Amino acid sequence: MTAARPWTDPNAVPFLQIKNITKKFGAFVAVENVSLDVYKGEIFCLLGGSGCGKSTLLRMLAGFETPTSGQIIIDGQDQDGVAPYDRETNMMFQSYALFPHMTVEKNIAYGLKRAGLPRAEIATRVTDILSLVQMDRFATRKPHQLSGGQRQRIALARSLVKKPKLLMLDEPLGALDKKLREETQSELIKIQESLGVTFVVVTHDQEEAMTLSSRIGVMTDGQIVQVGTPHEIYEYPQNRFVADFIGSVNVFEGRIKEDGEDHVIIASPETGTDIYVPHGIVGVEGQKIAIAVRPEKIEISKKQLIDMRNNINGVVDEVSYMGNLTNYHVALSSGKRVRVSQSNRTRDDDDALSVGDKVNLGWAGRAGVVVTS
Numbered sequence: 482m483t484a485a486r487p488w489t490d491p492n493a494v495p496f497l498q499i500k501n502i503t504k505k506f507g508a509f510v511a512v513e514n515v516s517l518d519v520y521k522g523e524i525f526c527l528l529g530g531s532g533c534g535k536s537t538l539l540r541m542l543a544g545f546e547t548p549t550s551g552q553i554i555i556d557g558q559d560q561d562g563v564a565p566y567d568r569e570t571n572m573m574f575q576s577y578a579l580f581p582h583m584t585v586e587k588n589i590a591y592g593l594k595r596a597g598l599p600r601a602e603i604a605t606r607v608t609d610i611l612s613l614v615q616m617d618r619f620a621t622r623k624p625h626q627l628s629g630g631q632r633q634r635i636a637l638a639r640s641l642v643k644k645p646k647l648l649m650l651d652e653p654l655g656a657l658d659k660k661l662r663e664e665t666q667s668e669l670i671k672i673q674e675s676l677g678v679t680f681v682v683v684t685h686d687q688e689e690a691m692t693l694s695s696r697i698g699v700m701t702d703g704q705i706v707q708v709g710t711p712h713e714i715y716e717y718p719q720n721r722f723v724a725d726f727i728g729s730v731n732v733f734e735g736r737i738k739e740d741g742e743d744h745v746i747i748a749s750p751e752t753g754t755d756i757y758v759p760h761g762i763v764g765v766e767g768q769k770i771a772i773a774v775r776p777e778k779i780e781i782s783k784k785q786l787i788d789m790r791n792n793i794n795g796v797v798d799e800v801s802y803m804g805n806l807t808n809y810h811v812a813l814s815s816g817k818r819v820r821v822s823q824s825n826r827t828r829d830d831d832d833a834l835s836v837g838d839k840v841n842l843g844w845a846g847r848a849g850v851v852v853t854s
């Protein structure tokens with residue numbers, strides 16, 4: 482990357498600028514007034530559920546769809562009317578789209594041949610990129626003689642060999658099983674860093690987005706609802722959709738009971754107690770409000786957790802032992818169920834909790850995030 486966090490520098494010039502882009506198919510709005518800046522060297526993930534418009538947005542960047550309105554600028558150049566093959570971009574498709582009758586080498590060389598590059602240069606570039614994706618040994622194989630993960634690397638090599646300034650990847654790791662996907666994620670980051678190419682990745686997999694991205698744009702219903710680093714998106718979700726979509730979360734509803742300058746107290750019938758938030762918010766007394774608390778930020782104990790700012794009582798009604806952590810569901814008297822997750826730091830289970838145990842749940846004031854609906 483050019484700078485560690487270029488988006489925080491007011492003087493940094495975005496490499497990709499998306500300005501008020503809308504795409505309609507007939508009367509249906511697939512992408513609605515999206516504006517976004519991506520900086521050189523970023524791995525920017527568009528994350529959202531099926532049908533939210535992320536692939537359509539990606540296809541507009543690559544030139545395969547024409548925006549209904551708005552502007553796309555790549556490296557200072559307006560892309561209006563520029564055909565896909567004239568753009569300094571490339572796209573790696575979900576299906577990899579390798580030519581089945583061609584060897585790995587020929588698949589990779591294809592685009593360079595079409596661009597009329599000299600034979601010697603093609604040979605050098607193909608060798609270099611094959612070694613970068615650690616596939617040199619497979620140069621003469623055909624796609625059907627490769628595993629899914631190997632095909633994925635060839636597709637990546639083919640999309641990188643023309644040295645695009647911007648590479649779009651549509652669910653690049655979707656076809657791989659979990660373990661291979663995790664290995665390939667870190668390889669993808671290494672390759673991206675060594676080439677300095679800017680990546681825009683589409684995925685519906687939140688773990689993948691968290692691992693790969695410099696920043697994430699969360700999409701729903703054709704709109705980007707929040708842009709931030711993985712940490713910002715996870716710890717400071719701006720609304721309920723983002724809080725719910727990324728990781729697991731407890732949302733407590735209530736009304737503002739005390740609206741202080743440096744704190745807020747929320748009366749919540751769901752918890753049966755008041756919830757303390759250690760900062761002021763924009764709101765008025767009596768206003769409906771929700772607070773999101775991640776399961777791993779809640780302590781659980783048979784004893785009263787006296788040093789926690791927020792406390793609620795409940796009864797354990799489900800325990801799932803996962804090895805590295807244990808997940809609990811705790812029922813409150815209001816009927817609300819709270820998810821709690823505790824890491825298993827020791828091998829002993831002297832304090833193990835069982836279904837039916839009366840417990841106290843507690844979380845620090847700063848652990849909760851106020852979210853709008």
Ligand code: ATP
Nearest residue numbers: 506509511529530531532533534535536537538685
């Ligand atoms: P997925 O993860 O399922 O691929 P996505 O977020 O990538 O979803 P898009 O492919 O961008 O979703 O589609 C967004 C919406 O636009 C969907 O409701 C889809 O049906 C619609 N859509 C996409 N392409 C067309 C088209 N050519 N004509 C009409 N509607 C379309």
